[in-house]
Amino acid sequence: AETHYHQFVVQPTPVTRLCRTRNRITVNGQFPGPTLAVRNGDTLVIRVINSAQYNVTMHWHGIRQLQNPWADGPEYVTQCPIQPGGTYTYRFTIIDQEGTLWWHAHSRWLRATVYGALIIYPKLGTPYPFHMPKREVPILLGEWWNRNPMDVLRQSQFTGAAPNVSDAYTINGQPGDLYRCSNKETVRIPVDSGETILLRLINSALNQELFFAIANHKMTVVAADALYTKPFTTQVIMIGPGQTTDILLTADQKPARYYMAARAYETAQNAAFDNTTTTAILEYKSACKKGLQPSRPILSQLPAFNDTATATAFTAKFRSPSKVDVPTQIDHNLFFTVGFGLNNCTRPNSPRCQGPNGTRFAASMNNVSFVFPRRTSLMQAYYQGVPGVFTTDFPPVPPLQFDYTGNVPRGLWQPSTGTKLYKLKYGSSVQIVLQDTSIVTTEDHPMHLHGYHFYVVGSGFGNFNPQTDPAKFNLIDPPQRNTIGTPPGGWVAIRFIADNPGIWLMHCHLDAHIVLGLAMAFLVENGVGASQSVIPPPADLPRC
Ligand code: C2O
Numbered sequence: 001a002e003t004h005y006h007q008f009v010v011q012p013t014p015v016t017r018l019c020r021t022r023n024r025i026t027v028n029g030q031f032p033g034p035t036l037a038v039r040n041g042d043t044l045v046i047r048v049i050n051s052a053q054y055n056v057t058m059h060w061h062g063i064r065q066l067q068n069p070w071a072d073g074p075e076y077v078t079q080c081p082i083q084p085g086g087t088y089t090y091r092f093t094i095i096d097q098e099g100t101l102w103w104h105a106h107s108r109w110l111r112a113t114v115y116g117a118l119i120i121y122p123k124l125g126t127p128y129p130f131h132m133p134k135r136e137v138p139i140l141l142g143e144w145w146n147r148n149p150m151d152v153l154r155q156s157q158f159t160g161a162a163p164n165v166s167d168a169y170t171i172n173g174q175p176g177d178l179y180r181c182s183n184k185e186t187v188r189i190p191v192d193s194g195e196t197i198l199l200r201l202i203n204s205a206l207n208q209e210l211f212f213a214i215a216n217h218k219m220t221v222v223a224a225d226a227l228y229t230k231p232f233t234t235q236v237i238m239i240g241p242g243q244t245t246d247i248l249l250t251a252d253q254k255p256a257r258y259y260m261a262a263r264a265y266e267t268a269q270n271a272a273f274d275n276t277t278t279t280a281i282l283e284y285k286s287a288c289k290k291g292l293q294p295s296r297p298i299l300s301q302l303p304a305f306n307d308t309a310t311a312t313a314f315t316a317k318f319r320s321p322s323k324v325d326v327p328t329q330i331d332h333n334l335f336f337t338v339g340f341g342l343n344n345c346t347r348p349n350s351p352r353c354q355g356p357n358g359t360r361f362a363a364s365m366n367n368v369s370f371v372f373p374r375r376t377s378l379m380q381a382y383y384q385g386v387p388g389v390f391t392t393d394f395p396p397v398p399p400l401q402f403d404y405t406g407n408v409p410r411g412l413w414q415p416s417t418g419t420k421l422y423k424l425k426y427g428s429s430v431q432i433v434l435q436d437t438s439i440v441t442t443e444d445h446p447m448h449l450h451g452y453h454f455y456v457v458g459s460g461f462g463n464f465n466p467q468t469d470p471a472k473f474n475l476i477d478p479p480q481r482n483t484i485g486t487p488p489g490g491w492v493a494i495r496f497i498a499d500n501p502g503i504w505l506m507h508c509h510l511d512a513h514i515v516l517g518l519a520m521a522f523l524v525e526n527g528v529g530a531s532q533s534v535i536p537p538p539a540d541l542p543r544c
Contacts, residue, residue, distance in 0.1 A: 001041040001093075001123075006034070008058065010082075010105075010114065011051040017144050018168055019181035024113040024148070025052050025105075032140050032173045032204070033116030036103065040123045043093045048082060054150065055081030058090060059106035060118060061242060062226055062482045065451055066095050069379050069502030070537045072450055074106040076372040077505045077521060078379040080544035081107055088542050098122045099226030100200040100244040102140070109511055112149035115140065115204040120226060129321055130222045130231060130248065136198040137189055141212065141239070141262050142170040143205040143274070153515065160345070160353050160360030162272065163512050169205065169262055169278035176261075176279035187280035189260075190288075191251040198222075199247040203239040207510045208274065209265040209444060209485070211311075212237040214282060215258040215300040220248040221317070227453060227480040230319040236303060238265050238311040240446030242483035242509035255284035257297040266305045267488035268443040275305060308488060311444070318456070318479035326455050326475045327429035327495050334422070334430065335464070336365050337398045338445050338486050338508065338518065339437030341415045361440075361516055363508070364415035366398045369517030370507075371419050376544050378421070378521060379503045383537065394420035394520055404463050405489060406438040413439055415517065422520065424498040426527030431457075433464050435491040442489035445513065451504035451524075453482045454496040461490035469493075483509055501526045501534045 013026040027033035038044060050056050059073035069078040071092040082088045098120045105114035117138040122128065143166035145152055156163035168175035168182075177186040191197060199219075203210055213236045220233050223246035231248075239245055263277040281297050288294060303310040341362045348358025355361050362369050373381070373389050381389035402408060424430060434447055457473040473493065486492050507519035526533035 001043065002039070003043040003045060004038055006036065006044070006046045008046055008048045009051055010048060010056050017175060018146060018179055020146060022148070025054065025110055026113055027116065031113055032142065033114060035117040035119065035138060037119045037121070038094060039121045040094050040096065040098045043091070045089060045091050047087060047089045049087045050082045050084055053084055054110060055083055055107055056110055057081050057106045058103060060090070060092065060101070060103050062101035063092060064095065064097065064500060065092055066500055067502070067533060067535050068092055069451065069504070069534060070541060074450065074505045076374065076377050077503060079377050080380065080542045082542050086542055088540055089538065091538065094120055097226050099223045099228070100202065100246055101226045102202045102204060102244065104204060108515070109149040109153040109206060111511065112143065112145065112206050117200060117202060119200065129228050133196045133198050133248065136200060138200045138202065140172050140202045140204050141210055142173065143208060144168040144170050144175060149206065157515065159351060160355045162361060165272050165274040167274070168276055169210065169274065171260070171262065171278050171280040178277055178279055188283050189280060190283045190285050192285055193251055193255055196248055196250040199249055201237065201239060201245045201247060203241050203243050205241050207241070207512045209238060209240045209446060210262045211265050211302045212239060212260070212262045213300040213302050214249065214260040215298040216253045217249060217258065222246050222248055224318060224479065225453060225482045228321050229479055230321050230477070232317045234314060234317065236310060236314065238314045240483060240485050240509060242446055242448045251284060255287040257284070257287060257294060258282040259297045259300045261300040261302060263302055264305045265311050267308060268441045271441065273305070312487060315485065320477045320479055323476055324455065324478065326457065326478060327497055328475060329429060330431045331428040332424060332430045334432045335397050336432055336434050337367065337404070337437045338365055338434050338447065339363065339443065340440040341413050342440060343414055362415045363513045363516040363518035365518065365520045366395045367400070367413060367415050368394065368420055368520065369415040369417045370519040371417050371517070373419055374544065382503060382523065383534070390419040390421050392421050392423045392523060394422040396422065404435050404438050406442060408439050413437070417517065420520065421503065421523040423523045423525065426498060426501055426525050426532055428498045429495065430498055431493060431495045433491050433493045434486045435464050436486050436489055438489050444485045444488045445508040445518065446483050446485050446510065447506065448483040448509045449504065449506045451500045451502060452496050453480045454494040456481055456484050457493050457495055459487055459490060459492040461487060464491040498524045500524060501532060
């Protein structure tokens with residue numbers, strides 16, 4: 001196994017998109033940031049130097065960080081942020097993981113431009129479960145704002161209204177030629193006729209689930225979230241922020257230029273969203289004769305923005321490659337609501353209450369809107385025994401009984417606020433049913449759990465029925481993920497064994513929802529002995 005040393009300088013960088021040049025925060029001046037490529041078993045040592053004007057932390061999305069929450073990165077959860085001028089070195093070893101993951105800033109909205117791919121190859125001599133092509137291309141989907149995303153966030157936090165939507169989606173940082181001033185920079189992927197390539201698709205968009213398709217081409221999905229799946233073919237992919245999907249693509253169509261395109265999958269009713277389309281061009285080399293005017297690329301067919309049937313059918317195709325070891329005895333049978341509420345304002349006309357009818361948006365799980373601490377991080381407080389930073393009374397069931405299919409009178413559910421954790425004994429088995437509250441709107445929330453991947457054993461629409469739904473769970477070959485959508489107006493059930501001690505955040509990966517409280521954290525206690533305990537923190541762990 002090798003050790004890879006990297007330096008990440010977080011810095012303002014002039015970036016030109018959609019006809020304007022603006023400073024954006026990048027890593028090493030690159031947008032998207034550098035690709036990290038390692039093998040299973042390797043160690044990464046990444047020195048992050050903060051030369052920006054904002055606090056920052058870095059998260060290695062999907063890396064399990066066994067016994068090592070200190071390298072996980074969510075600010076105020078596992079570490080205090082790296083302040084301007086500060087540094088922190090993330091050090092971690094890849095243990096039994098391979099495939100496509102990514103890294104991103106985990107501070108406010110910095111990840112709008114601070115992200116990159118993290119590719120883990122199998123150990124030398126270990127085969128892939130599919131025929132691995134010679135060529136691979138990371139495809140990072142993103143979102144671009146003409147305004148500084150940090151200012152967009154600040155404004156919405158001040159007014160209590162929904163934040164402004166993005167001005168473009170991007171593929172590897174470029175909007176593509178359907179937008180103004182993007183023609184020359186459109187990403188092109190040349191292929192030979194008959195060639196197969198591996199696309200490592202990553203949704204790094206801040207706030208949007210996306211559909212992705214390639215004109216006239218079928219795709220074969222072979223992995224998601226760095227976990228192999230039983231291969232299946234599809235014409236369209238739905239991918240939520242945080243998720244990755246590995247795709248085999250064969251250039252088996254007539255030589256021409258074809259668009260690959262992505263645009264919104266949006267389930268919230270009446271919500272504003274960016275309805276533009278980003279494109280890259282799949283270019284058959286034999287179709288690009290010298291001196292000839294290139295023909296217009298063939299357009300991809302993408303589903304309508306609210307096509308939940310297509311999104312659901314796609315997600316339902318995932319299976320583990322073979323029978324897996326799903327926990328069947330459940331120690332913690334949890335039911336968590338996920339969704340939006342509206343907080344009443346005492347002065348509804350004030351500039352801070354620009355939500356619907358003079359309210360402020362609030363998001364919660366089990367009616368608790370998560371408040372991130374500021375004095376220290378949860379993990380530091382826990383490790384050092386600092387009292388008063390969090391409590392462990394996160395309610396395992398929502399405090400009110402009601403119908404989650406909508407038609408709930410506004411004002412029935414006003415989330416309370418708190419920094420509440422749910423405690424798990426080392427090695428205990430956990431089932432969580434995540435249920436969309438459907439209060440303000442029904443909405444698909446891509447839910448991410450740090451420090452773990454989990455089995456997705458079932459999902460459905462309407463209210464979860466504890467009498468009848470568990471009988472339909474797939475306990476044979478369910479897929480494993482680190483991020484899964486809670487269907488709009490529905491539920492999803494996941495299972496895992498709490499075998500990674502530490503404090504691990506679970507949250508909606510739409511960043512607009514995290515800052516409004518759609519998060520909670522698990523406190524997984526140490527087991528017996530050093531091999532089941534959190535390692536000591538590194539000496540340079542930042543203080544708040
Ligand atoms: Cu990809 Cu908490 O993050």
